[in-house]
Amino acid sequence: MEAVPASVRPVLILYCGLPGAGKTTAARERERETGAIRFSTDEWMADLGLEYFDPLRDRLQARLDRLWRDLLEHGQSVILEDGSWTRAERDELRWVARSSGAITELHVFDIPVEELWRRLEGRNAGPGHGEVPITRELLDESRARFEAPDEAECALFDCCVVHR
Structure with a gap:
């Protein structure tokens, strides 16, 4: 692996959206385009043979x-595709990136709930590696906890892309 030139700033790419929004598909494409290292906790859980809601998830996430x-500190761009559901989480991630001299890129997935559910029903029928089966009840609970970024928050990032 070649060292990143000092003049090139790494990028922290965040994906913000609910299950079924298309975050993983978009993150994989961005990974191919940029060479950034993509992080998906669900895929790690699957790789380790753990249930998606196993108590070890928090320890894995911390690692x-x-x-x-x-x-990021060593100049490598990274993609975080886990959803960044709260404003406080996104604020902290943006702070970490800025502290490392990184550029921040936020991708927001604004998909109607009925479209999310349609996609999830299809995915639930035959989930792929790292795809968590999501019930309608869990989707509704997720929506209640989700804090969508507004225009003012998007403006705090170096780049903000809204996917509809």
Whole structure:
């Protein structure tokens, strides 16, 4: 692996959206385009043979957080596709990126709930590797906890892309 030139700033690419919004598909495409390292906690859980809601998830997430922060500090761009559901989480991630001298790129997925559910029903029929089966009840609970970024928050990032 070649060292990143000092003049090139790494990018922290965040994906913000509910299950079924298309985050993983978009993150994989962005990974191919940029060479950034993509982090998906669900895929790690599947790779380790753990249930998606296993109590070890929090410990794994903490370790992955240390890893991507180290990579960013060393000039490697990273993609976080886990959803960034709250404003406080996105504020912290943006602060970490800025502290590392990184550029921030936010991708917001604004997909109507009925379209999300349609996609999830299809995915639930035969989930792929790292795809968590999501019930309608869990989707509705997720919507209640989700804090969508507004225009003012988007303006805090170096780049903000809204996917509809």
